[in-house]
Amino acid sequence: MMNFFKRYILPRFIQWVIVIFVGVTVVFFVPRLSPMDPVQTTLRRLSSVGTTNPRAVEDLREVLADLYGLEGSLLEQYISYWNRIIHFDLGPSLAMFPTPVMKVIKTSLPWTVGLMITSIVIGWLLGIILGTLIGYFSNKKWLQVLDKIIISIYPIPYYIMALLLVLLFAYFIPIFPLIGGAGIGMNPSFSWSFIMSVVKHGFLPAVSLILINMGFSFITQKALTSTLVSSDFVTYAESAAIPRRIILFQYILRNSLLPHVTDLSLSLGSVFSGALITEFVFSYPGLGQVLYTAIMQGDFNLMMGITIFSVAGIATATLIIDLLYPLLDPRIRYK
Amino acid sequence: MTVLKDLFLHDRKFRIGFIIIILILIIAFLSFISPYEPDERSMPRKNLEPSWEHWLGTNATGQDIFWILTFAVRNSLFVALVSALISRCIAMVNGLFSGYIGGKTDRVLSTLTDSFIVVPRLPLLILLSFIFKDNITLLFMGLLLGFLDWAWPSKRYRSQILSLKEREFTFTAIFSGMKTPKVIYKEHFPFLIPYMMADIISGFLWAIGMEITLSALGLTNLNISTIGTMIYWANYYQSMLQGRWNWLGPPIIASILTVLSLYLLSDSIGAFLDPRTKLKRIMGGGIIRCQ
Numbered sequence: 244m245m246n247f248f249k250r251y252i253l254p255r256f257i258q259w260v261i262v263i264f265v266g267v268t269v270v271f272f273v274p275r276l277s278p279m280d281p282v283q284t285t286l287r288r289l290s291s292v293g294t295t296n297p298r299a300v301e302d303l304r305e306v307l308a309d310l311y312g313l314e315g316s317l318l319e320q321y322i323s324y325w326n327r328i329i330h331f332d333l334g335p336s337l338a339m340f341p342t343p344v345m346k347v348i349k350t351s352l353p354w355t356v357g358l359m360i361t362s363i364v365i366g367w368l369l370g371i372i373l374g375t376l377i378g379y380f381s382n383k384k385w386l387q388v389l390d391k392i393i394i395s396i397y398p399i400p401y402y403i404m405a406l407l408l409v410l411l412f413a414y415f416i417p418i419f420p421l422i423g424g425a426g427i428g429m430n431p432s433f434s435w436s437f438i439m440s441v442v443k444h445g446f447l448p449a450v451s452l453i454l455i456n457m458g459f460s461f462i463t464q465k466a467l468t469s470t471l472v473s474s475d476f477v478t479y480a481e482s483a484a485i486p487r488r489i490i491l492f493q494y495i496l497r498n499s500l501l502p503h504v505t506d507l508s509l510s511l512g513s514v515f516s517g518a519l520i521t522e523f524v525f526s527y528p529g530l531g532q533v534l535y536t537a538i539m540q541g542d543f544n545l546m547m548g549i550t551i552f553s554v555a556g557i558a559t560a561t562l563i564i565d566l567l568y569p570l571l572d573p574r575i576r577y578k
Numbered sequence: 579m580t581v582l583k584d585l586f587l588h589d590r591k592f593r594i595g596f597i598i599i600i601l602i603l604i605i606a607f608l609s610f611i612s613p614y615e616p617d618e619r620s621m622p623r624k625n626l627e628p629s630w631e632h633w634l635g636t637n638a639t640g641q642d643i644f645w646i647l648t649f650a651v652r653n654s655l656f657v658a659l660v661s662a663l664i665s666r667c668i669a670m671v672n673g674l675f676s677g678y679i680g681g682k683t684d685r686v687l688s689t690l691t692d693s694f695i696v697v698p699r700l701p702l703l704i705l706l707s708f709i710f711k712d713n714i715t716l717l718f719m720g721l722l723l724g725f726l727d728w729a730w731p732s733k734r735y736r737s738q739i740l741s742l743k744e745r746e747f748t749f750t751a752i753f754s755g756m757k758t759p760k761v762i763y764k765e766h767f768p769f770l771i772p773y774m775m776a777d778i779i780s781g782f783l784w785a786i787g788m789e790i791t792l793s794a795l796g797l798t799n800l801n802i803s804t805i806g807t808m809i810y811w812a813n814y815y816q817s818m819l820q821g822r823w824n825w826l827g828p829p830i831i832a833s834i835l836t837v838l839s840l841y842l843l844s845d846s847i848g849a850f851l852d853p854r855t856k857l858k859r860i861m862g863g864g865i866i867r868c869q
Contacts, residue, residue, distance in 0.1 A: 258689065265693035273705060398841035400787030402794055403833055406809070410826075414818055519700055520791055535795075538704050546705070553698045 252566065259562045266554035271324055274543045275317070282307045333548040338540040344548035347533060352552075355518045355529030362449040363510050366456030371503055374461040375495060378468025390465075397458030405451045405524040412447055419447045448525040456510055460503055467499040504571060508564035511556075585846060595842030602836050606655055609648035614641065616649040616803055628824055635824040638815040646803050647828050651836070653716055654805040657789050660720025661727065662781035666774060668728035673735025677743070678762065688736070694729040702726065703788065707797040714799040723785045731777055738773055742766050772851050779844035783837050790833060805829045 282304055327334060333344035373393070377386045396404070412419050420443065471477055472495070480490050518531035526532075530549060537545035585592040609616075626636040634643035676687045706722060707714060714722075742748060742765075751761045786805075792798050793806025800807050812825035 258692065261689055262693045265690075266697050269697050269702075273702060394841075394845075395838060398783055398837040399834055400783075400790050400837065402787065402791040403830055406794075406830065410818065519704070523795060534701055535704070538701070538708055546701070550698055550701055553701075557695075557698075 251569070255562060255565050259558050262558045263555055266558070267325075267328065267551055268321075270547050270550045270554065271321060274541075274546050328551070333551070334544045336537075336542055336545045338537065338542040338545070344544050347545060348530065348548060348552065351528060351530045351533050354527065355522070355531060358445050358448060358521070358527065358529065359452065359518055360511065362452035363456050363507075365449075366453035367460050367503070367507050367510065369453065370457040370460030371464045371496075373457070374464025375468050375491060375499075378465045379472060379491060379495065381469070393458060393461050396454055397462065401451070401455050402520055402524065404454060405448075405521065408447055408451050409524060420444055445527070448521050448527055451525075452521060459510075460506055463502055463506065464499060467502070468495055471495050471498055501571060504564060504568075508560045509557075511560050581850070585850060589846050589850075591842045592846035595839040595846065598835050598839035599843065602651060602655075602832070602839065605648050605832070606652040609645070609652045612645040612648060614645050616646065617801065625822075634828055635822075637811065637825055639811070643824060643828055646808065647832060650803045650805050650808050650829060651832055653802060654786060654789055654833075655836070657716050657720045657723070657804065658782045658785035660717060661723035661785035661788075662778045664721060664724025665727035665781050666731055666778050668725075669731035669735055670774065672728065672732040673739060676732070676736040677739030678758075684736075687732075691729050691732050695733075699726050700791075703792060704795065704797055707792050711797065712799055716802060716804075719789065719798060720785070723788055727781055727784060731781065734777065735770070735774075738770065739766070742769060769851075772847065776844045776848045776851065779840050779847075783840055786833065786837060805833045 331345070333348075335341045336344050336347050339347065373389065377390050380386055477490060477494055480494055518529055519534055520531070521527060522529045522531035523535060530552075534546065534549045536542075537549065586596055587593075624636060624638060624640040626632055628635040632642050632644065634647070636642055637646070672687055672691065676684045676691075703722070703726060707719075710718070710722075747765060748761060751765050756764070789798070789804060790806040790809065793800070793804055794809045794813070796810055798804070798807065800810060806829075808829035809826065812822075812829070815825070817823070817825035
């Protein structure tokens with residue numbers, strides 16, 4: 244057991260730490276290349292209201308720089324930044340001062356995570372199921388048509404696809420609402436009408452995400468199935484008249500599961516950046532939307548806060564999958 | 579060359595992809611004989627419907643949409659090409675070092691690559707293009723995209739090399755006294771180069787999609803016409819609400835045709851390279867089967 248820990252868990256844990264460290268460092272330095280100076284922006288906003296004497300402006304500048312964590316040299320900022328991260332304090336949002344970044348993230352995170360995780364998992368499952376069916380029954384006509392459709396959808400850029408869906412189902416055939424995550428003025432609650440409204444608003448964005456996420460697992464699964472179908476043990480099972488259902492689920496699906504697990508962890512990791520386009524096109528009130536505004540307003544703290552969440556999310560998802568791998572793959576035995 | 583001819587004759591996917599991409603290239607090259615300059619405004623009248631004189635009508639700033647589209651396609655292809663070449667060059671060097679040298683070099687490079695994969699690319703790209711916004715030239719855009727897209731291909735090349743190193747013919751070559759550089763050059767490159775070709779296309783697709791996304795968000799130099807900026811301006815002038823489909827339709831269709839044809843090409847080349855279909859092909863008497 245000790246050996247397993249040393250040879251399998253520890254290296255992966257160290258990798259996790261390194262990855263987060265590098266990610267956070269990049270996230271710290273890149274916004275500082277931006278020409279937007281949040282202190283200047285705030286000052287300009289204040290001074291447009293009334294005239295102030297230069298002395299007071301200078302004082303105010305110092306106070307603001309201190310509050311925003313922009314005091315001192317880059318190195319000092321960098322160290323105090325790590326200090327705050329360790330205490331789970333991401334500082335105040337600069338554009339929505341003094342709301343803490345954590346609070347902004349907390350209000351919009353459920354929207355994004357709810358929409359993205361549901362649709363990624365559905366897309367992933369759908370891709371695997373359809374891929375298996377088409378790989379196994381490769382001579383059925385309607386499955387071949389479906390195959391052609393999915394393959395033509397797969398390479399289309401996500402933005403174009405989302406735009407097409409909006410055109411089709413919100414303009415030509417206006418059955419879905421165009422903006423928001425729920426009806427206007429509704430309070431989040433567990434009532435029937437609220438849930439229905441959320442589903443209705445989330446439907447189009449979800450469809451676009453499902454279509455995009457389905458493609459990859461579909462193509463992988465189709466290739467895997469077509470190799471498995473011609474392998475000896477499946478031929479043997481077929482000639483032994485084992486029911487098709489069992490061949491499909493216990494022989495083929497079980498044996499092609501592994502690559503998909505890795506794939507799922509990676510697409511779950513892309514939740515944050517993927518959300519950006521979805522939420523922009525469908526005006527969905529989630530984290531991506533907040534991130535976009537943060538970039539536009541030069542809100543360093545919010546930008547960094549969201550990206551750190553995303554980096555940590557991806558790294559942790561990969562770590563968990565890596566740790567679960569020995570359970571799923573009987574061939575990996577680190578003992 | 580004969581391979582391409584064979585693929586063209588026997589594989590329907592390749593044929594369709596090839597014909598569409600030639601059409602797209604013709605459109606791109608038409609830009610050189612365009613009667614209008616790309617930055618000319620109001621040469622024809624504004625907001626014209628499609629007619630014989632202006633095939634796709636004109637837009638809100640008085641540009642002939644067909645001719646603007648030729649520039650847009652050319653520029654988008656250029657950006658994507660630069661990006662794909664840059665990212666695959668970095669990836670190739672990275673993958674070669676990682677795969678062949680192995681050991682410590684491999685571990686350092688792999689960690690670096692993994693860390694880069696985790697950094698969310700889209701927010702980073704948005705931030706960077708926001709910083710440089712109006713100074714972005716086409717070349718710069720291509721470079722920017724290229725420098726953010728080397729991590730995944732590096733990983734793929736590395737694993738490709740690792741698997742090549744374990745194949746029997748490699749052992750045969752080594753045991754018969756071939757030197758390592760010669761093994762790489764003579765035995766492995768014939769596999770790696772076509773693999774890279776198919777992979778360059780996938781980089782190309784990514785870059786086209788990204789360029790469209792960034793421009794449609796309004797984050798690139800909006801004065802240069804690309805497929806993305808055409809969509810941006812169409813949205814900006816409310817083409818959906820006005821029901822002017824000739825503004826939004828052409829760039830969308832052009833982008834879909836481009837990615838679809840390139841995808842079909844890379845898919846067909848990929849199937850051609852796959853050892854499993856290769857075996858089927860040999861047994862099936864030279865007929866190329868895809869799927």
